[in-house]
Amino acid sequence: MVEITTQVGAAAQPRAPLSRQRVLTTAVTLADAGGAEALSMRRIAQALGVVPMALYKHVANKNELLDGMIDVLVGEIDPPADDTDWKTTIRRRVLSARRMLLRHPWAPEVIESRMKARTTPTPVVLEYLDSMIGIFRAGGFSIELVHHAMHVMGSRLLGFSQELFEDSSDREPDADTIAPEEMAARYPHLTELAMAVAHDQESVVGSGCDDQSEFEFALDLTLDGLERLRGAI
Amino acid sequence: MVEITTQVGAAAQPRAPLSRQRVLTTAVTLADAGGAEALSMRRIAQALGVVPMALYKHVANKNELLDGMIDVLVGEIDPPADDTDWKTTIRRRVLSARRMLLRHPWAPEVIESRMKARTTPTPVVLEYLDSMIGIFRAGGFSIELVHHAMHVMGSRLLGFSQELFEDSSDREPDADTIAPEEMAARYPHLTELAMAVAHDQESVVGSGCDDQSEFEFALDLTLDGLERLRGAI
DNA sequence: ACCTGAACACCGTTCAAGT
DNA sequence: ACCTGAACACCGTTCAAGT
Numbered sequence: 001m002v003e004i005t006t007q008v009g010a011a012a013q014p015r016a017p018l019s020r021q022r023v024l025t026t027a028v029t030l031a032d033a034g035g036a037e038a039l040s041m042r043r044i045a046q047a048l049g050v051v052p053m054a055l056y057k058h059v060a061n062k063n064e065l066l067d068g069m070i071d072v073l074v075g076e077i078d079p080p081a082d083d084t085d086w087k088t089t090i091r092r093r094v095l096s097a098r099r100m101l102l103r104h105p106w107a108p109e110v111i112e113s114r115m116k117a118r119t120t121p122t123p124v125v126l127e128y129l130d131s132m133i134g135i136f137r138a139g140g141f142s143i144e145l146v147h148h149a150m151h152v153m154g155s156r157l158l159g160f161s162q163e164l165f166e167d168s169s170d171r172e173p174d175a176d177t178i179a180p181e182e183m184a185a186r187y188p189h190l191t192e193l194a195m196a197v198a199h200d201q202e203s204v205v206g207s208g209c210d211d212q213s214e215f216e217f218a219l220d221l222t223l224d225g226l227e228r229l230r231g232a233i
Numbered sequence: 234m235v236e237i238t239t240q241v242g243a244a245a246q247p248r249a250p251l252s253r254q255r256v257l258t259t260a261v262t263l264a265d266a267g268g269a270e271a272l273s274m275r276r277i278a279q280a281l282g283v284v285p286m287a288l289y290k291h292v293a294n295k296n297e298l299l300d301g302m303i304d305v306l307v308g309e310i311d312p313p314a315d316d317t318d319w320k321t322t323i324r325r326r327v328l329s330a331r332r333m334l335l336r337h338p339w340a341p342e343v344i345e346s347r348m349k350a351r352t353t354p355t356p357v358v359l360e361y362l363d364s365m366i367g368i369f370r371a372g373g374f375s376i377e378l379v380h381h382a383m384h385v386m387g388s389r390l391l392g393f394s395q396e397l398f399e400d401s402s403d404r405e406p407d408a409d410t411i412a413p414e415e416m417a418a419r420y421p422h423l424t425e426l427a428m429a430v431a432h433d434q435e436s437v438v439g440s441g442c443d444d445q446s447e448f449e450f451a452l453d454l455t456l457d458g459l460e461r462l463r464g465a466i
Numbered sequence: 467a468c469c470t471g472a473a474c475a476c477c478g479t480t481c482a483a484g485t
Numbered sequence: 486a487c488c489t490g491a492a493c494a495c496c497g498t499t500c501a502a503g504t
Binding site for chain 2: 116133137143147192196215225
Binding site for chain 4: 273274275285289
């Protein structure tokens with residue numbers, strides 16, 4: 001009964017042989033479905049129909065697996081266009097990174113935790129950063145200003161500077177829900193802002209705040225600020 | 234033997250009675266020393282000389298404990314000055330938040346993970362955000378622009394927009410160290426930048442990149458950009 | 467009524483015993 | 486030589502048994 005899957009072929013190999021790539025993409029799929037907390041060596045192995053120890057032939061340990069997953073994500077970011085100005089190229093690429101991130105909401109947390117620990121980013125990430133720097137340089141930025149620019153862009157380079165709070169659906173149940181009138185009394189400014197935003201978009205069904213255009217607003221404010229400094233620093 | 238610590242006093246109570254505050258500050262101290270991964274209910278209990286289950290009288294579960302720890306950190310941010318303009322007030326407060334964060338390097342990861350999950354931020358965080366919004370409003374910002382501003386500031390409000398990579402000391406050992414000449418060949422732009430930064434600060438002993446001034450550069454670029462829009466939006 | 471030890475259902479990773 | 490089951494040292498949390 002247990003042997004059913006392997007006894008058919010002459011070579012007696014599992015249907016699709018395990019590979020680093022297959023381990024990584026399975027892990028990404030698992031995280032997409034269940035979040036970062038659903039990622040365990042044991043569960044990945046189970047999803048692949050394999051004993052947990054089999055994974056250790058393809059990744060040294062869990063941290064290396066997480067690094068590999070980040071590489072998979074960076075690979076999903078569109079390559080730079082080479083037929084337009086620096087600003088458009090950077091803008092498109094960052095927005096592509098953001099789209100990637102929306103497909104993998106667990107990524108910021110994992111990237112955050114891994115960037116704290118690693119000695120050097122993986123070659124894939126280095127290549128990506130190098131390419132970004134190259135775009136600024138080709139656009140006429142001094143190396144000093146490029147350095148500032150990379151810091152200013154910060155995590156936006158990888159598609160996020162985290163929204164302080166995710167949208168309201170899909171949350172843990174809230175223990176201490178507060179009455180709206182008490183909310184308004186205690187946090188008057190927050191309430192004013194929430195009402196203004198809601199009123200602004202009364203036609204839209206959603207959360208009352210368009211994260212995408214807010215992201216673009218921040219991105220453009222930053223890019224415009226950098227452009228103003230180009231040549232001056 | 235086991236009874237030694239409790240049999241002395243008449244009331245037979247542990248030396249310092251457990252309290253939510255003591256649980257939280259102990260957890261913060263533990264994380265400061267060992268990072269986010271060192272934070273376990275069992276270890277916190279051990280540090281308090283208590284059985285793990287005793288913690289559950291003061292926090293509902295680990296997530297609520299993490300939220301409580303974030304509240305402790307927000308409490309460390311200096312209150313706003315009220316004798317100066319909006320820009321100085323925001324700037325000082327954000328820099329105070331950043332100093333808090335430098336004392337607690339595990340915080341961004343924890344904040345990131347908790348903000349993904351919670352329904353509503355804790356009252357302490359809400360109060361902090363409300364106060365920030367109030368400063369912008371008092372500075373003559375329209376509610377629409379304040380909304381944009383809060384998004385633009387993003388995680389910088391809590392003292393971080395994460396440095397993509399931490400400084401080089403205190404890292405995991407690096408498996409695949411690369412030869413400098415191969416580094417230069419593969420990542421020319423990255424190398425140019427690294428060299429320029431190193432040369433820039435040859436007098437300084439440290440990592441060759443002043444994170445503090447880079448943070449301030451990004452902060453000021455953002456604040457200046459917002460000021461330019463004040464009144465226009 | 468209160469407290470808590472043991473237990474449950476998990477982890478990542480090691481390692482020796484099996485083929 | 487290769488593979489892997491069992492084991493180790495952990496988790497967060499439940500719950501019944503003890504006082």
